Amino acid sequence: MNSIQTFGQWIKQRRKALGLTQKELAQQAGCAEVTLRKIEAGDLQPSGQLAASLVAVAGVADADLPARVGFALGGGERYAPAGRWSKPRRPHNLPAQLTPLLGRELDIAAVRSRLREGARLITLLGPPGVGKTRLAQAVAEEVLEEFEDGAFFVRLAPVSDPDLVAATIAQTLGLQMSGSNSAALQLRAYLEEKHLLLVLDNFEQVVEAAPLVDDLLRRCAWLHVLVTSRQPLRVRGERQAPVRPLALPAELPGASQSTASRLNRNIKH
Numbered sequence: 001m002n003s004i005q006t007f008g009q010w011i012k013q014r015r016k017a018l019g020l021t022q023k024e025l026a027q028q029a030g031c032a033e034v035t036l037r038k039i040e041a042g043d044l045q046p047s048g049q050l051a052a053s054l055v056a057v058a059g060v061a062d063a064d065l066p067a068r069v070g071f072a073l074g075g076g077e078r079y080a081p082a083g084r085w086s087k088p089r090r091p092h093n094l095p096a097q098l099t100p101l102l103g104r105e106l107d108i109a110a111v112r113s114r115l116r117e118g119a120r121l122i123t124l125l126g127p128p129g130v131g132k133t134r135l136a137q138a139v140a141e142e143v144l145e146e147f148e149d150g151a152f153f154v155r156l157a158p159v160s161d162p163d164l165v166a167a168t169i170a171q172t173l174g175l176q177m178s179g180s181n182s183a184a185l186q187l188r189a190y191l192e193e194k195h196l197l198l199v200l201d202n203f204e205q206v207v208e209a210a211p212l213v214d215d216l217l218r219r220c221a222w223l224h225v226l227v228t229s230r231q232p233l234r235v236r237g238e239r240q241a242p243v244r245p246l247a248l249p250a251e252l253p254g255a256s257q258s259t260a261s262r263l264n265r266n267i268k269h
């Protein structure tokens with residue numbers, strides 16, 4: 001099998017492996033048969049929601065699934081496996097997970113797609129324990145190789161003073177403070193040319209530090225920030241992405257009602 005395929009070729013291959021006709025797969029994914037025929041032939045690019053439905057109905061749950069959806073959403077690129085199990089080449093401090101991630105494939109793809117579209121500040125919003133941190137870490141892992149200077153996870157849960165946020169980020173990045181300039185200024189100078197993803201976890205603790213994030217994004221053209229928070233930052237350019245509780249197992253097969261499609265629809269500009 002050729003390891004490089006178009007999305008259409010891939011979905012056709014999956015459909016045949018499952019023994020489904022075009023009509024059957026189209027019905028299950030909620031589109032017209034002619035639409036699927038065109039997608040398989042490469043004559044039509046599916047919408048984000050339809051791509052997510054097709055991928056979910058095609059029934060794969062492997063590590064490359066988010067990349068497949070992202071590829072379908074992303075347009076003319078060709079799909080190649082993400083190589084998730086290889087050692088990352090980019091610098092990072094992302095924690096190794098001890099338990100498998102459940103049911104967030106499409107949410108990851110939706111956030112990744114927003115980043116690719118140019119969103120530089122995405123806030124994963126939700127109540128305590130809904131899975132914001134876990135989702136943010138999974139997104140960061142997924143996009144790590146796309147950021148030349150890597151991805152860094154900053155724990156703000158122990159920080160209650162907004163004035164300490166810059167120093168906490170700097171410390172996480174391994175930045176040595178020197179001279180009399182403030183931590184914010186030194187951090188800004190360091191990040192100015194960096195193509196890097198910062199994950200700011202539990203920002204609700206220090207929401208008064210939102211202007212710092214705004215300033216960093218304005219001054220550092222290649223910086224991207226993924227925030228988890230129980231409340232939004234309310235700064236210009238923020239995309240708010242409500243995180244829903246995981247679907248119950250009985251709901252999982254229906255991608256059209258998935259958390260991801262809801263997340264995608266809910267991302268606010």
Ligand SMILES: Nc1ncnc2c1ncn2[C@@H]1O[C@H](COP(=O)(O)OP(=O)(O)OP(=O)(O)O)[C@@H](O)[C@H]1O
Pocket residue numbers: 099100101102103104126127128129130131132133134135202228230246
């Ligand atoms: N998709 C998932 N698959 C497996 N475990 C998950 C998933 N989402 C969350 N968990 C687990 O559930 C627990 C709570 O998730 P998480 O810490 O991400 O919530 P949170 O929304 O960040 O909460 P808080 O607002 O308190 O920071 C963690 O132990 C996490 O590992």
Ligand SMILES: [Mg+2]
Pocket residue numbers: 132133134201202228
């Ligand atoms: Mg959290």
